[in-house]
Amino acid sequence: MKIDRIHSLDVQIDRARELQLELAERLVLEGGPKIERLRIVAGCDVAFDSAGKRAFGALVLLSFPELELLELVRGEAPLRFPYIPGYLSFREMEVLLGLFEGLKTVPDAVFADGQGIAHPRGLGLASHLGLFLGLPTIGCAKSRLVGTYREPGQNRGDSSPLFYRERPVGTVLRTRANTKPIFVSPGHLISVENAAALALAVGGRFRVPEPTRSADRLVSEFKRETIQRGLV
16 A cells, blocks of 8 residues: 655654644545445554564454454554654554555555544544545544543443534544443544544444454554564
């Protein structure tokens, strides 16, 4: 898969902040794939070694609506950016882009374990990644980073809008009855409403949507196997 290298990943913190503000202006937050036309979805996740020197990534392609594994890409990369809240996409991007470059099939939508525009400067991981990929991306986070909301109902599919600076930036979505909600925000090339609808559609049997749940499980296995073999 071809990646649009929109900027160098070798950046300092001051430039990273500038880039977030600049890139947030380029996001398209409307439309997105219709559920009835969805055929292949991707999920990605990143893990780190205890020394903070290596990043491990897993990328899965799943069929829709079956949510069966079609393709798996795993890899690792050195960590070049420090751990700073609000800038985690710069820390994860190198390994993720390497994975997407290894894909044989282009997905219809990409789900990331993180935020989209529900971010202090409007550019969480899903949004940042979406600009590199030129694909619809959706951030699915287990916790809130910014914004205010009312607790949604307790049934599957119940939701409430997430507001930040007086505008909707996502959806607080109940993916399982009587379970904590997740925080869904559009990354790029998709609307707030459609992002939530797709996140619910790929929900599977668990709280976390199946694309990111699968990627999380597989990256943990890859990290453990790699460390056990003494390859890092």
